[in-house]
Amino acid sequence: MATDTIQRPRARRTTPSPRARRRAGSRNNLAGLMFMTPWLLGFVFIVGGPVLASLYLSFTDYSLLGSPEWIGWDNYVLMFTTDDRFFASLKVTVTYLLVSVPLVQVFALALATILNRGVRGLPIYRTVYYIPSLIGGSVAIAILWRFVFAGDGLLNGILGVVGVDTSTSWIGEPDSALYTLVILNVWQFGAAMIIYLAGLRQVPNELYEAATIDGAGTMRRFWSITLPMLSPVILFNVLMNMVGAFQAFNSAYIISNGTGGPADSTLFYTLYLYQRGFVDFDMGYASALGWFLLVVVGLAALALFRLSRRFVFYAEES
C-alpha cells in the first residue's frame, strides 16, 4: 500500500490502523507457525507427548512382550517401600552431586581467578584445562579411567614409582569406586572455568581500584566484589553442573561394565533406570523412575533458584 511507505524506521511506532494491525498480527501468526513447525512437532512427539506417555506408563506393568497393564500406584509403592536399589541409586547420585559440583566450581573459579591476573601463556593453560571437558564424557576416557584406577593400573603404577606400594583396585572397592567417578567429573572443570574467566572480565576494574584505595586486601576484594559480581555466573554453572550430574551415565556404565557395582556403589540413578527399562525390560517401573527423576530435578532447580534470590546479585540492581 502506497500510504504505508516508511520514511524513517522510527515512523512505524505510530499506532497502525486496526485493520493493518490485525493483518500484521495474523501474518505474524502464520509466519510464526511456519517457523515454529519443527519445534511444535518436536515438542508434541519427542518431548511433551513422551513426558505424558511416560506418566501413563508409570502406572502400568509393561515389558514390551505384550501390552501395558494398568496397575495403579504399584510401581511407586514398590519404589518407595521394598526397592533397596532405588534408595541406593539415589544415595549414590546425590553423593556424587554434593561432592563433585562444589569441587568443580571451586577448581574452576580458583583457576579462573589466577589466570585472570594476566598470566602469560593464558591461552595455553586455558586449552590444557579445557580439553578434558571436551572428551571427558566419552567412552574412550571412561575406558582410560577404568584402567587408571584398576588394581594394576596407572595410578598404582605411579604410586609404586614414588615408593607407595599398593595394589588396591580403586574401581573394585565399593568405598572408593564412586570417588573415581567424582574425580572424573572434577577433571572436566575446564568448561566452567572458561565461563568464569569471561565473567571475571566483566567485573569493572574501578570497583577493585576503589576497594584497594579503601584499604581492602585481596581476600576482602574477592569476597565482597568478585563473588557477588560473579554470582549470576555461579548460579548458571552450578545449575548446569547439577542437571548434568543428575543425568550422568556414560562413565558409570563403562567403569562398572553396566552393573553399577561394585556392590551398587556406582549405581547412578540413570544407570538404574536403564537397567530396569532396557535390561529387565520393566518399562512401567522405569517410567516411574523417570518421572521421579523429573520431580527431583525440578525441586532441586527450584531450591537453587530460591537460594539464588538471597545470594545472587544482578548488577542491574543497586
Added chain:
Amino acid sequence: MTSLTTRAPAGTRGRAHTKPHTTPPRLFLVHLGLIAVGVVMFYPLAWMFGASFRDDSQINDPGLWPGDAFTLSGYQTGLDGLSGVPFWRFIANSLLVSALCVGANLIACTLTAYAFARIDFRFKKVCFAVMLGTLMLPHHVLLIPQYILFRQVGWLDTYLPFVVPKLLATDAFFIFLLVQFFRAIPRELDEAAQVDGCSHFRIFTRIILPLSKPALATTAIFTFIYSWNDFFTPLLYLADTELYTVPLALRAFIDTTSGSAFGALFAMSVLSLLPVLGVFIAFQKLLVEGIATTGLKG
C-alpha cells in the same frame, strides 16, 4: 564505598583485570602451580597415547614412552575392528551421524530461534517458557516412550532416532544460544528489509543467518562433538554391528577383548578422540567464545 555501576569506563573493560605488579618469586610459584595442575590433568591422556604404541606385555608401565616396547600392533589389531567390521567403518558411521545431526540442528534451531527472536506470534511467551523448561528436563523421563515410538515406526537399528529429534528442534540449548545471538542483531536491518517487501523467510536467510556465523559455528561444533561422543542413543537403538558408531564399538570391544589386548583398545580410543581434538584445535577461538557467551547471557 563507591556506588556500583554497571558500565565501566571503556579502557578498563575487556582486558584481563591486572593486579599490581606481582613479585617474580610469587609469579614463578603461580606458574609452577598452574603447570603442575596441567601436568596432572594431562598425564592420563598422554599416557594413553603412549600406551597405544606399547606392546601388551608392558602395558602396565606407568611411564610415557613406549621405548623398547614400541609397536604398531595395537593399531593394526584395533583397526581390524569387530566381527569383521573394520574400525574405519565405525568412524565413517560416526561421521555420518554427526554430520546429519549438525545439519539437522542448524536448520531446526535457527528456524525456531528466529521465530522467538523476531516474530511476534500468539503464545510466544508460553512456548519460550516451555522451551526453557525443556533445557532442564532430564531426558531419561522421555526415554521409554521415545523408544516405544521409534520401535513402532520401525526406526530401530537406523540412524533416524538420532537425527529426527534434532530436526524437530528438541535441542533447546542451541535454540537458546541462537535466540540470544539473534536478539543482538539490530532490528533496523530487519525493518529496512521489510520495507523492501521481504518476507520473514527472506529476512531470515538474507540477513540474520549471514550475520550469525559465529553462533552457527558454535552450534555446529558443539553438536558435532556431542553427537560424536554420544554413547547412550546408539546403545539403545543400534543392534547391527555394521551400524555401530565409535563409542558403541569401543564398548563392544572391551566386552569381547580377548586376553589383554589393551594396546588395541587404547589405539582405538586414541583414534576416537582425534576428531574431537581436531575440531577443537581448528575452531578453538570460536568454541571458547561460544562457551563464554552461553554462561554470561544465561
Added chain:
Amino acid sequence: MRRTRFARTRPFIALVAVAGLAACGGNGSDSSDPGTVGGEITYSYWGSPARAEKVNKVIAQYQSGNQGVKVASEVADYNAYIERMTVRAAGGGLPCVIGTQSTFMAPYAKKNVLLPLDDLIESKAIDVSKIPEEVLKAGQIDDKQYMIPTGTFVRLVAYNADLVKESGAPAPTNDLTWAAYADWLKQVQKGLPQGKYAGEIEAGNMFSFTSWVIGHSQQMFKDKELGFDKQLMVDWFTYWLDLQEAGATVPPSMLPDQRLSLEQTPLAKGVAASATRDIPHLYITEKALAGNKLGTSVKAVSMPVDGAIPSANVLGSNGMSIPKDCENQATAASFINFFANDQQAALTFQSDNGILTNTANQDALLADAQTPDGVKQNVTIFRDLTTRRDLATSTYPDGLSTLTAELTRLYEQVAFGKVTPQAATDAFFNKAAQALR
C-alpha cells in the same frame, strides 16, 4: 494452539497403549513359499569373531548343497544378543533361525514367540535320532520341543594342574563333598605364594548354586516358586564367606574380573588355582594360560555332592529355534537339520558352542585329525560323564535370567560386608516371588 496440542497428545497415548498389541503382528524378515526349501533366511547367534568364521564356513557348505538358498548371518556378543532378542521378539522382527539356550528359552516359549518343533521332527524335516533323550529334554518346555540342542555344556570344577601341584596339595577327585572341597581349597591356599588364590568366588554363580542345591537333595524350582529352603541359601553364602575370610578365594574386588571374558578371569590369568567352568571352557582357559606364558593343563572334576545324590553336574544346552512368525519355516528347519546333523558341518564347526549333540558326529570329530586336541578333550570328558551317568538336570523357568543377575548382585553385597547372608537370602526370595510369577 494449546487445544491442538492436547488433541495431538491423546492419540499418541492411545498409540502407545496399543503398541504392545500391534507389536506381535510383525512380518518375519525372510520370505518364501512356506512349504519348500528356498529363498533367504537369516541366522542370528552369539559368539566371538572366531566362531563367526566357523559359522560362515558351515553356511557356505549348506548353501552349496542347497542351490538357490541364501543364509545371511548376524552375530553379537552374548549380552548384546539377549537384549536384541527381547526387543525384536516384541517388535516381530526376529529372523527365521535364532540361537537359543536352555537357560533363557522359557519366557519366549511361554509367550508364544517360538514355534514348537514337534511337527517338523515328526515329518523328519529335522532329524533328532542321534541326539540323546536327556539332551533333547533340555530343549523342551511343557513337553514341547522349542529348541533343537546343538551343543551341551556341563559345569564342573576346573583347576590349574601346575598351580595345584606347586601348592603341594593333591589333585582333587570326582567324589568330593562340599566340606572336602572347602578343606582342599584351604590346603591349596597354604602352599600358594602371595597374590595367588586357591579359588574364585563361586557364590554369585547360578550354576554353581544349582549344583549346591541339587547336591543337597533339593531342587531349584517347584511350580512357580523356589524349590529349596532359605537356610540352604544362607549356608551357601556363609560357606563362601568363610572361605573368603580364610583367604582361600580371590578378594571381592576381583568379582568383576570373574565376569569378564574367559581369558581375563583369575583362573585364566593364573591368579586363581580353581574355579567352576563349563567343559568347553577348559581348553580355552588352557590356551589363555599358555598365552600368558603359564603353560599348564586345566583339568576338571565333578561338582561336589553331599548326600546320596549321584551327581550335581548340571546339564544345560545351546541350540537353535524358529520363531513363530518365520515365513520360511521349511528352509529354517532344513538349515537347523543341516547344522545339527551334517558330518561335514560338525567337523567344520568343531563343537564351538558346547559339546555337539549328535552322537555319530561326536565319533567323527574324535576320529578327525583336524580337530584340535582341546575339542577332542571336551567330547571325551562329556562322554565320560554320560557313561558314568554323572549328569543331573535342572529346570530353567521364566524369570531365571533375572534371578541369575540378582544372585550375582546380592552376593557382591554380601562379599563386601554390606548385607548379611540372611538379609541377602530374604531379598533373593522376594525377587523370586516376583520374577517367577
